[in-house]
Amino acid sequence: MQNPPLIDARGVCLTYQMGEKTVAVLRDVSLQVEQGSTVAIAGPSGSGKTSLLLLLSGLEQSEAGVILLNGLSLTELGRNQLADLRRDHIGIVFQSFHLLPSLTALDNVALPLQMAGTTQARETALDMLARVGLADRAHHLPSQLSGGEQQRVAIARALVHRPQLLLADEPTGNLDDHTAQAVRELLFRLNRELGTTLVLVTHDMDFAKQCDRVLRLHDGQLQEYQHDISA
Numbered sequence: 001m002q003n004p005p006l007i008d009a010r011g012v013c014l015t016y017q018m019g020e021k022t023v024a025v026l027r028d029v030s031l032q033v034e035q036g037s038t039v040a041i042a043g044p045s046g047s048g049k050t051s052l053l054l055l056l057s058g059l060e061q062s063e064a065g066v067i068l069l070n071g072l073s074l075t076e077l078g079r080n081q082l083a084d085l086r087r088d089h090i091g092i093v094f095q096s097f098h099l100l101p102s103l104t105a106l107d108n109v110a111l112p113l114q115m116a117g118t119t120q121a122r123e124t125a126l127d128m129l130a131r132v133g134l135a136d137r138a139h140h141l142p143s144q145l146s147g148g149e150q151q152r153v154a155i156a157r158a159l160v161h162r163p164q165l166l167l168a169d170e171p172t173g174n175l176d177d178h179t180a181q182a183v184r185e186l187l188f189r190l191n192r193e194l195g196t197t198l199v200l201v202t203h204d205m206d207f208a209k210q211c212d213r214v215l216r217l218h219d220g221q222l223q224e225y226q227h228d229i230s231a
């Protein structure tokens with residue numbers, strides 16, 4: 001029998017209030033993501049891609065419908081339970097790396113483990129830094145690292161607790177072509193090695209097409225992207 005999807009979102013809606021105007025960002029969006037798969041979400045600027053990732057992480061609440069992660073309904077969990085869920089099962093990589101400037105690369109990566117009370121947090125963090133090719137930069141501060149290195153530290157931090165799901169928002173958006181390619185390869189390698197399900201937002205269609213599926217957000221709706229149909 002096939003495993004149930006890791007993410008099963010149905011009828012998701014999100015509106016924002018802009019002054020007097022109510023803007024519907026997501027309208028009746030449904031999304032199923034299989035365990036271990038890679039999914040890209042593309043779409044024009046302002047179409048709601050980041051908002052969708054925030055909903056999937058429980059950082060934003062859907063106004064309708066249901067989002068199941070591993071069969072657990074995010075809408076039925078309280079703030080603390082959602083924080084626990086993220087700590088145990090979800091890694092998030094933001095476009096701007098969100099590293100703590102006063103902590104070394106190693107301490108940034110170890111922090112989530114230390115907060116969870118994990119023993120050997122620093123050893124595990126060092127192992128993850130080695131996986132992203134940064135063992136020799138472990139004791140550098142973020143300000144002493146290049147943009148690509150900081151992004152790799154952010155990826156190591158998001159994956160150090162071996163989450164089932166990695167949500168990555170434009171993980172190569174701020175990087176030059178060469179570094180972006182290295183980060184892309186890293187994400188797919190970690191998906192293969194660790195079995196982490198990857199949901200990423202990107203404007204880069206070459207990157208998106210390397211994923212198992214490409215979805216496109218447009219006018220509040222999420223659709224399978226047909227890349228064999230010429231526009």
Ligand SMILES: Nc1ncnc2c1ncn2[C@@H]1O[C@H](COP(=O)(O)OP(=O)(O)OP(=O)(O)O)[C@@H](O)[C@H]1O
Binds near residue numbers: 045
């Ligand atoms: N907190 C907020 N309050 C009001 N409007 C918001 C808020 N967050 C986002 N929006 C609006 O919702 C829409 C979707 O934003 P979102 O950041 O999800 O889009 P996006 O597709 O990720 O865009 P981009 O590709 O430019 O990053 C935009 O029009 C944005 O201005």
